[in-house]
Amino acid sequence: MSSIYHGEDRIPVPPADAERFTTVCSYCIVGCGYKVYKWPLGKEGGPLPHQNALRADYRTQQPEQAGTWISPAMHSVVTERNGRRFNIVVLPDKDCVVNKGNHSIRGGTHGDVLYAPDRPTADRLTHPLLYRGHSRLPTTWDEAIELGARVIKATLDRSGPDAVAMKCFDHGGGGGGFENNWAVGSFFFTGIGTKMASIHNRPAYNSEVFASGDAGIAPLPSAYLDAELADTIVLIGANSHETQSIYFLEHMLPNLGGGTLALKQQLLPGEPHARGKMIIVDPRRTSTVAVAEAHAGKDNVLHLQINNGTDIALLNALSRLIHEQGWHDQDFISRRTNNFSVFQQANLAQSLDEAVRLTGISKVRMMQAAEWIAKPKTSAARRRTLFLYEKGLIWGLKNYENVAAVNDLALLTGSLGKPGTGCGRLGGHQEGYSRPPYPGQRPPINVDEVAVKGGASKVFWVAGCNPVGGTLNAQAFRASLAQRTALVNQALDATSSGTLDDKVAAVMSALDKGGLFLIVQDIYPTETAQYAHLVLPAAQWGEMNLTSINGERRLRLYQKFMDAPGIAEPDWKIMARMAQRLESAYRAEGKAEMAARFSGFTWTSDEDVFRAAAAGVKGAQEDYGDTTYAMLKALGTNGVQTPVQEIQNGMPVGTTRLYMDEKRFTFIPSAWPGFPSQIQALMNDSRYPFWVNNGRANHGWQTLYDDARKPYVMGRAPFPHVEIHPQDARSLEIANGDLIELFNPYGSVSAMAVVTDSNAPGHVFMLFEHPKGWLNSLTTDYVDPTTTIPYYKGTKAGIRKIGPMPGLNEDLTFVPTHQA
Amino acid sequence: MSEVSRRHFLQLGACVVGGACAADALPSLAHAAEGGDITTLRTTLPYPRVKLASIGQLTVGREQLTTYPDQASPVVLAKLGRPAINGVGPDRDIVAFSRRCSHMGGTLSFRPDTATFHCPLHYAFFDAQKGGLLVIGQATDNLPQLELEVDAAGDIFAVGIRGLLYGRQTNVLA
Ligand code: SF4
Ligand code: FES
Secondary structure: OOOOOOOOOEOOOOEOOOEEEEEEOOOEOOOOEEEEEEEEOOOOOOOOHHHEOOOOOOOOOOOOOOOOOOOHHHEEEEEOOOOOEEEEEEEEOOOOOOOOOOOOOOHHHHHHHOOOOOOHHHHOOOOOEEEEOOEEEEOOHHHHHHHHHHHHHHHHHHHOHHHEEEEEOOEOOOOOHHHHHHHHHHHHHHHHOOOOEEEOOOOOOOOOOHHHHHHOOOOOOOOHHHHHHOOEEEEEOOOHHHHOHHHHHHHHHHHHOOOOHHHHHHHOOOOOOOOOEEEEEOOOOOHHHHHHHHHHOHHHEEEEOOOOOOHHHHHHHHHHHHHHHOOOOHHHHHHHEEOHHHHHHHOOOOOHHHHHHHHOOOHHHHHHHHHHHHOOOOOOOOOOEEEEEOHHHHOOOOHHHHHHHHHHHHHHOOOOOOOOOEEEEOOOEOEOOOOOOOOOOOOOOOHHHHHHHOOOOOEEEEEOOOHHHHOOOHHHHHHHHHHHHHHHHHHHHHOOOOOHHHHHHHHHHHHHOOOOEEEEEEOOOOOHHHHOOEEEEEOOOOOOOEEEEOOOOEEEEEOOOOOOOOOOEOHHHHHHHHHHHHHHHHHHOOOHHHHHHOOOOOOOOHHHHHHHHHHHHOOOOOOOOOOOHHHHHHHOOOOEEOOOOEEEOOEEEOOOOOOOOOOOEEOOOOOOOOOOHHHHHHHOOOOOOEEEEEEOOOOOOOOOOOHHHOHHHHHHOOOOEEEEOHHHHHHOOOOOOEEEEEEEOOEEEEEEEEEOOOOOOOEEEEEOOOOOOOHHHOOOOOEOOOOOOEOOOOEEEEEEEEEEOOOHHHHOOOOOOOOO | OOOOOHHHHHHHHHOOOOOOOHHHHOOOOOOOOOOOOOOOOOOOOOOOOEEEEEHHHOOEOOOEEEEOOOOOOEEEEEEOOOOOOOOEOOOOOEEEEEOEOOOOOOEOEEEOOOOEEEOOOOOOEEEHHHOOEEEEOOOOOOOOEEEEEEOOOOEEEEEEEEOOOOOOOEOOOO
């Protein structure tokens, strides 16, 4: 028998004179702080405190949670562009108030994903690649930019801005940040002017929380401190133990365990305090439920195991129960809200019997939740309730009303602008959005349908995302992408001359016949890049300076500490090069107006772009005003919470919690809309008996783009998994580790079975993204017509057993994760 | 069977310079090194050979606490009652692990029904049957597993450790 993976049994420690940098985790919204140590290969710190940079005595065992232990996954040896080799250690920062030295399995394995030519990251994109000779071969930046610019310009001139479509990252952290986002936005909106824009793994250019914006509530209004002060934390569609791990472990759990009682008494005197309670709305019994129960006791945790897609009915039923009991915050409603009567007619009309039938949650449990949310502690003290939601709600049945319904509930109970309260998203990525305005309207165009499948666009630029697996109804998307890009391949294959002119002419003739010219800009050769004509290598986290905010708007500088591989460049520089080439081409033709649209890409440093991007966040929750890199460098991993109010004595003054003023909010009516026809059709078809819910897992980040290079992660999770109830497994003769196929009219996918009663019978859960099986082959093409946000979280499928995969059951662990 | 080692992944990584074959670059749960790169510990450290117990002293589900490679490193020896990865003894079910969580050093407790080690600090747990594989939690490596040998008399010896012990730069202290 084998064991999956064990790292080294010895690790080099940084010497006392190692170079030091501060940064923030490249992954999730929590934004844990990290310290980076760098020193030449061949050198090593000694075990005595004065001999190493951590000032630890490594002759002795370090105590638990010491913050001085370097796990093998936190260390790597990298090679810089001049050939010099360095040790690098990426260590969680004890002095950061977000994580206090803690880290998740995702952030704790950064050593494994630094580019190194002799490790699994060796497949980083090092040079631009061009479709040539029926494959993708290295080329120079000059040729890549020249060809790309000529195709884009010809398309723009002949067919207008909407013939150029894009799907780009818009987030913070690794692969994003204010710098790169500003450059992408300036290129596509100011320069090209296209409406065919879409974000990351969405089909359109939308906010995921339009409803929250309409209500006047920024997506991240509270501070992590509020989770330590709340009487009740309500998690909706969020598996925070696995996806906002350190927020959950360092800020929520201590409250549930009574560890923050002294802090509550100190900061909020004059009212009774107890350990916090937690309500978790999720169709699945997650590890979050299990850990919360283990820490707080079952009596302090209420899991509402909701039927897929029925959140609006539940949230409105809770609003109704609270209002009927008179537990609403009348003072707050009168002083700080508009539109209450419309909310009353729409939301409070929710029939309780219907809600019980739809959600599968009993009236008793709903009443219990209503009490925990809103029953006043005393006649003078309201409960402090913190509502936190994420993809289960955002990507649920109907995005707009889902988000509206929870905001309404928060307004009804006065849960904004007070310590221990709030209503916002937990977040997936960190945030770093700053762009000139999108030229399109609301609801935004469905780019997958109109530009790609529908043929309205001829050039498609994909940056920092992997839509062939990540977008909805992905099998149809792949089929269209394959068919349209192949037309360009054939035209290029058929050109016998080697000149760029001939290549451009061939591409343009293929575009006239329905072809699609695909540019992919990324750090790895993604599955989407397998269809590309031009592949542009981007720099990653640690290879440029970048800035972003976390889930409590904490802005920090993520310092550059190593070279990007080969000739890869930061995204902002790639956009700038392309813009400058287009500018000069238009100038040469005497088209001054077009040239002007592509001017202004003259930044020479990361900080230049950061300063330019300040214009795009004015007045927003991320407004950082006149903050500079030098200020952020001085503030280290604690940074400053935006919005920055002013610069005082050379330092930015931030904002802990939004809405401590008298700002007014708006109730948004949101009645239960029923299932859309696509879902209804699947519900009526006995061939597809299983509800398929989905989500992320603790060990992996996003598409697993980095994780696929982490031996420890892929060893544990070589295939996507599907959690299936023992009763269903028995009838289909499925055992742990079996390969199974899920199918419906939209597509099919295979995955590995995990038999567990975490879901109700008839409901399964699949990992959202894994390169060995994309759940999205099963999602329908339904999007919320109000926001163009997909119903990613719910589809229906049939399941069939394929057979056992030798080794899986023996080597992997199948101990249930919903018990702690 | 083989160990999916860092060395093995190196080979996978090296085949895709230039990025021609992303899908192939994904580490599969390969048994490619079968027979070759075998379970012997790769180390340069001078591990002591220490007797932990005799087979006859062990009962299924009852853990035995001791230390290895020195007194500052608590370890646990257990007979699981079901075959385990790297298990020794006639039933291949005797295993030993560090008791310090490979996340941040919490002291683990054993649950015989699931053969798992649980951490009270942040709730990571590890599968004793599967080489200390992390079931769920924030550790970045398996639970360090002791390399065991059984002699003809049925005495169980620890001879090394796979994986870095929490709180150490090197498993064998200077
Ligand atoms: S919780 Fe999020 S930010 Fe913190 S280490 Fe994990 S992935 Fe990184
Ligand atoms: S120390 Fe064990 S889970 Fe953190």
